[in-house]
Amino acid sequence: MARVYNFSPGPAMLPVEVMEQARDEMLDWRGTGMSVMEMSHRGKQFMSIAEQAEADFRELLAISDDYKVLFLQGGAASQFAMAPMNLLRGKKEADYLCTGHWSKKAIDEGRKFCKVNVVASTEKTGFKTIPPQRDWNLNPQAAYFHYTPNETIAGVEFHWIPKMGEIPLVVDMSSTLLSRPVDVSCFGAIYAGAQKNIGCAGLTIVIVRRDLMGQTLEGTPTMFNYQVQADNDSMYNTPPTYAWYISGLVFSWLKKKGGLAAMAQINRTKADTLYNFIDSSSFYHNPVEPASRSWMNIPFTLSDPSLDERFLEQAKKSSLTNLKGHRSVGGMRASIYNAMPQKGIDTLVEFMKEFERTQA
């Protein structure tokens, strides 16, 4: 079968060039007679892979030396605990904003470790917007302010960065990191699971301001201690070496594509193409307030939900897969991370037009 356009919210599409290189190097990485999977993480071959990946990642995001980059395991769900365990720094309270499913998960986990103040929540109105900062009930004693710049289920996204003065911003960028430039210096800590824009599942990247580390909550498992991971360059134990390597191939691919400014243009055009079509149609509908719409995850409904199954079946026949929306929203969702080409969007829009026409 030919390759499909896979709109899965994550794990998600990877660049074909990355997988071709991984395939070609599978049994013998650059004449070593070994797969990357077989390399000791402390050997010079893997160390070179790891260091190059970090260097490219730092270059892509222009990360200053004030920040440590960690290559960890456990997904963003582990960071929901690691963030408070490491970043409360003797304080007892933290501010959280609730704009969707993943914000809520972070809040629930945060409550295990501190007094969580939810500064605002859009849950009652169905997570269709980002509330303005002037309406937030901020706590000046908060150790940090946590939010989720993009919510993959509701498809709502920040297109601005909150201003919190001295209170560090801690963010779950799982679904947006590397999709466009971001001013890392605005943040105390950024974390992201890899399975959207970074690489394959099993790797979690944390960018953390060095001065915020080192005051870990008592009872924190050693593996959850940012300072220990930093002191060991993410090799306190065996890291997820193959996932680290794949992320390095993605970073190299991103540099060849022109870096994150180029990706921002590509991603913005992709999203605009789909939103413009949806907005021009009375058959399809996106529920999110235009200023808060996600570039990465675009939910849409059909005017007649009884056609949902047929839509999905016919889409699959056109090599457009994993378009089913999350059960909490219903309808469809197109997740269109870096590896989804404009061609995939164009094919989807053509299919949607044709589907609408044949149902009319």
Added chain:
Amino acid sequence: MARVYNFSPGPAMLPVEVMEQARDEMLDWRGTGMSVMEMSHRGKQFMSIAEQAEADFRELLAISDDYKVLFLQGGAASQFAMAPMNLLRGKKEADYLCTGHWSKKAIDEGRKFCKVNVVASTEKTGFKTIPPQRDWNLNPQAAYFHYTPNETIAGVEFHWIPKMGEIPLVVDMSSTLLSRPVDVSCFGAIYAGAQKNIGCAGLTIVIVRRDLMGQTLEGTPTMFNYQVQADNDSMYNTPPTYAWYISGLVFSWLKKKGGLAAMAQINRTKADTLYNFIDSSSFYHNPVEPASRSWMNIPFTLSDPSLDERFLEQAKKSSLTNLKGHRSVGGMRASIYNAMPQKGIDTLVEFMKEFERTQA
């Protein structure tokens, strides 16, 4: 370059057949038009991969339904914390045996969560033996008894299972699980990082008796809660899908090789070949008491340590790599997990003979 015999202690060699299959399926898994890396973990394709892997793993080890099998992240180092966090069950004390580097790591981490009683330690005599159970100072109040059946650095291994009555055995089998049959019903919990005999780094398997779960220590991160992971079939969040898939390919390979009884014969013969040669030589030396010698990790020294560097250089020219011993032991170490063929051992022994002859 041709494939090498890689004696790395882990990450380590993988079966060539496994990597060939992974390579061939990289861009298109069974006509889906997707890589396994790109699949949603909740989609039916990945679910079938995950379920088949678990079924094969259970079959290989004849695991009864009294046990849950978890496919997690974080390595054995995370289990050093997860074991006490989940298995103290309201008790405050646990027994640990210290037979090497990894036992010590587990003990240090265990001390964060309970009163650790070290029942015996062979540290003062350099970790060269397994002390007999009659000499252990056991605590009848212990919530569990923890030990490390194989120590990869010292090369000491249990060839028997302690008898503890009602006190559950909790074991770090990272370096031996799947290398031979094991009676799982003797254990309360078995955990293992994948990067020796199971698959690639980034996956950790836990086999845990169902009745021991559910009394997790307060303050345990959700991701560290065995019960939560069990209730969600290891998909509380996105699991390390590609590493899970690779382990499934390894399980399938093991079944084709004849299962674990066949692997035990192969592994025993491999170890005997190398030990018999070392013992027949006055040029090479293994420091471990014969009854406690590891089948998996065989450290050996040269009678003249000034030849170490030359040995390693010449070995590498003969496609024998990663033989350098751990700095705490010195000399050499041959790690010979399931994927190391008998031919690799024979080649090593021939090389060692020739090296000795040319130095004499």
